[in-house]
Amino acid sequence: EAEVAQSPRYKITEKSQAVAFWCDPISGHATLYWYRQILGQGPELLVQFQDESVVDDSQLPKDRFSAERLKGVDSTLKIQPAELGDSAMYLCASSLAPLGGSIYNEQFFGPGTRLTVL
Amino acid sequence: SQQGEEDPQALSIQEGENATMNCSYKTSINNLQWYRQNSGRGLVHLILIRSNEREKHSGRLRVTLDTSKKSSSLLITASRAADTASYFCASLSGGYNKLIFGAGTRLAVHP
Numbered sequence: 001e002a003e004v005a006q007s008p009r010y011k012i013t014e015k016s017q018a019v020a021f022w023c024d025p026i027s028g029h030a031t032l033y034w035y036r037q038i039l040g041q042g043p044e045l046l047v048q049f050q051d052e053s054v055v056d057d058s059q060l061p062k063d064r065f066s067a068e069r070l071k072g073v074d075s076t077l078k079i080q081p082a083e084l085g086d087s088a089m090y091l092c093a094s095s096l097a098p099l100g101g102s103i104y105n106e107q108f109f110g111p112g113t114r115l116t117v118l
Numbered sequence: 119s120q121q122g123e124e125d126p127q128a129l130s131i132q133e134g135e136n137a138t139m140n141c142s143y144k145t146s147i148n149n150l151q152w153y154r155q156n157s158g159r160g161l162v163h164l165i166l167i168r169s170n171e172r173e174k175h176s177g178r179l180r181v182t183l184d185t186s187k188k189s190s191s192l193l194i195t196a197s198r199a200a201d202t203a204s205y206f207c208a209s210l211s212g213g214y215n216k217l218i219f220g221a222g223t224r225l226a227v228h229p
Contacts, residue, residue, distance in 0.1 A: 004160075031215060040221075040222075041221050041222070042206045042220050042221050042222050043161070043206075043217075044219070045216060045217065048215075048216065056216060089158075091160060091161070093161075105215060106163055106166070107163070107215070108163075109160040109161040109162070110160050111159055111160045112158075112159070112160050114158065
């Protein structure tokens with residue numbers, strides 16, 4: 001069964017360092033999402049890609065976070081510099097394509113990367 | 119915060135009992151979904167209910183939706199220890215497939 005792959009699964013870093021997370025969506029899925037989940041809360045969307053284009057990054061802290069999906073397949077999320085408050089689970093999800101109205105494409109989630117900033 | 123609210127925040131029951139979780143959301147929706155998350159893992163999609171539906175069943179799961187109250191409930195019948203997890207509702211609105219998650223309910227089912 002096809003799955004969303006993420007690496008690393010765990011990352012410990014010191015504040016002010018740079019970190020990067022990688023996501024490989026399910027083959028053929030045009031839409032890719034990065035979520036941040038703080039312990040005890042639900043996931044919050046950081047950025048959404050349609051192919052290689054960003055369609056929503058309204059919640060991405062752009063002073064320190066960046067995301068790219070250069071070839072419209074896998075994606076990298078970077079934090080530089082990391083801060084203590086960035087400690088969280090970073091989840092990647094993918095879906096076939098976003099469609100308007102009431103039509104929906106299920107989002108499939110990867111296992112996540114748990115980031116700890118010391 | 120964009121997130122909806124869920125209650126209770128935590129629920130502890132015995133195997134065989136039913137578990138009910140409630141969710142409220144803030145904006146008009148296309149559909150509402152429920153996800154399960156085992157400790158430290160990714161989310162698994164459980165069930166989706168469209169805005170024009172009022173009730174939906176899937177196995178031991180029953181979901182209701184009241185769009186006038188902007189609320190939904192998830193009922194798990196005959197719970198099992200393996201149902202122990204966090205459960206999140208997520209509302210979908212707009213044209214870009216954007217999900218807004220609630221804060222979740224932590225369910226513990228004791229053997």
